[in-house]
Amino acid sequence: MPSVCFYFQVHQPFRLRHYTIFDKTPNYFDDFRNASICRKVANKCYLPTNRLLLDVIRRYEGRFKVAFSLTGVVLEQFQQFCPEVMSTFDALAQTGCVEFLAETYYHSLSFLYARQEFIEQVNMQMQLIQKLFGQTPRVFRNTELIYNNQLAETIEAMGKFDAVITEGADHILGHRNSNFVYRPPNCKNLKLLLKNYSLSDDIAFRFSNRQWNEYPLMANKFASWVNRINGNGQVVNLFMDYETFGEHQWQDTGIFDFMAHLPREVLSHSDNDFKTPSEVADAYPAMDVVDVPHIISWADTERDLSAWLGNAMQSNALHEVYRLEKMVKQTRDDQLLADWRKLQTSDHFYYMCTKYFADGDVHKYFNPYDSPYDSYINYMNVLNNLKARCEQALPGQAPRNSPEAQ
């Protein structure tokens, strides 16, 4: 009886241009680079995968369903740089088999630093989804699946959501598995959907790995793994970056064929079906309470915040950007506010990560910097300029603390 629940994350940050301390102009973003990355990924992933999904959805007449979480910043870039992607997402929305999730508009870490700002950003993203796709999201996912009990409480208190999504990390589950619906403590109605990281990563990471003993992964094999859950679970949550299709796993790995054949293989077992996250939340009761007092995420093997908050530069940059909140909002300058918010996108801090830097690892994906140090320097130079603009807009207000701490 397991329901297969797909959710794809779609996000691209507004990457910064090279910005030295000598720069004075308030244009911070590398339009050329952002446009070319956006178009490149659109051609390799977003467009072909959207067309594929559209095709599969039509073929199975409502029996195949997926969900997307689209950040506000990626939607802005689609509109600006590749509107054709927008129309394919719109076509998907029209099928009625596609659900859109809520998250922060700026793919930010605001939940950790500025609670009111966090709520504003969630509302902004929901309004945009409503405007573009005519849907009001009912399920929330936080940036990088960052989650703890408090997040669940905050989300329930917003009164708009049936469920929240996070990582099915072993240490929060204990002897349990991720294939049931759970409930956060201190929440009345909100349900918790947990990512089945093992099966998700089989597609997202291991699919093209020739050293993997299950290589090559075929749709029927994967479906047999799903069938095995029968009796020990109700839902298989397959959550992954959308760029898995065509970008992380290139077309020649056969990832598109895999996806095209998977629905038939899964549906060939009459107990199986596909559900969107809100349908899962409606269909299955919460089996147990999952307590997450400490923050988790879906990143790296640590499943913690260390990819964004692992060194002194990251912590400094994050504190400095959120310290400007009051000042930025006082200026009532929309451009300033938008710039400040784009600087909150988690990718900026991810680029400053020194964890795997010397090994030249995963953090390289579309990273515009040669080193985490370059990234921090650039970010701080931009932030200083933004702060100077605030000070200019608010004459007479002495700056409390400067971001440069010197």
Place this chain on the structure above:
Amino acid sequence: MKVFMLGWEFPPFISGGLGTACHGLTRAMSDLGVEVVFVLPKPFQQTANNHVRMLTPLQVKPQTVTSTQIATSFVQKELKHVTFHAINSALQPYATPQVYQQQIEQLIHQKATQEQFKAISGMDEVCHWLSQEPSTMGQPGHYSGDMYTEVHRYAASAVRLAMQEQFDVIHAHDWMTYPAGIAVAAISGKPLVVHVHSTEYDRSGEHVNPMIYDIERRGMHAARKIIAVSHMTRNIILARYGITGDKVEVVYNGVERNGDASQYNKIGIRSDEKIVLFLGRITMQKGPEYFLMSARKVLEIMDNVKFVMAGSGDMMHRMIEMATQMGIGGKVLFTGFLHGKDVQKVFQMADLYVMPSVSEPFGIAPLEALNYDVPVLISKQSGVAEVLHHVLKVDFWDINEMANKILAVLKYPPLQLTLREHGNFEVRKLRWSDAARKCIKVYQEMTQGG
């Protein structure tokens, strides 16, 4: 395994990274049980405050001096398996032919008559020196009239020494010792390894000295194997010297741990002032003018910074003038060449070490800076950039970016902190023992393979 090693400087007589490299490598080899006979030109002018025992001028005369005598008088405690031989010579690392000429003229003025000098000048072949009566060699006053001649005279002395020794491999460091290496290889039939710490293209840009280039080229072609200190250097060897890739191995330098983190007071510099350090020879190769041009840009934004240029070299006076002309004379301090403890002091005072080299085959100084917990900014045109990740990198010509990065280190403390933390950790992984092991592997391949 016994190595006949030809160097040209060794601590404490060092003027640059080569002496440090020779010392580190030799010591690590000694620790690994490899016997090394280390031959180097003996400086003819000794500094008075020198506490290390140097031999009385060695007369390279088999009849009078046995190698054991030499050995007992010149074995350093920590170098168990190393024997030192010093050959009287005016050769100095990093010297240019012009400098050599000046020194020789000075020497002649002091110690020899013009006639004596004339009698031996112009002889530039090793065989000539070999035919000379050994007793006349190594005498003060009998230095050759030009650097090239001296290099060959040095080679002849090395050959005489080699005839008293048993060894398996010859290892020659940089061009001045290549003719000696070739000669010793020819006479002993043992394989030669040349170790390229820098090339004429690094030192002189496109204005290479054809005679030095020729010596380098001959050395590389005569060698069975070539060891390059970086891939950057390897590329130059392949591109400029007509060597095939299978002959060249890359062996990165290491650094010895000297973790004395005690902070010195910033003498003569106010404690609220930041210090940006340049340490190296003030020559074209090291890019001192880019350092000054960046300094001016930094000072446009920030005032409480001092720029320290530690080192000497043929561009020093021009740099002093340049600083004055740019109006930042008061912000740039020239210390001259620093020795031992003073190097340590200046590193410990620095907030940032900058190496803006135009072409740096490796660059040991950044490793030393990291050892002293000083963050490092290096040019991308350096071999050491291949092995260091937790440092800032910049193109040497990009003074805007250099200034931007200097300012970032001075203005954003978390940057300094993170660089220091990770950099100090990373530098510990660069060990001389690994370099020595790689060299030994090269020896073994040569001796077994042929």
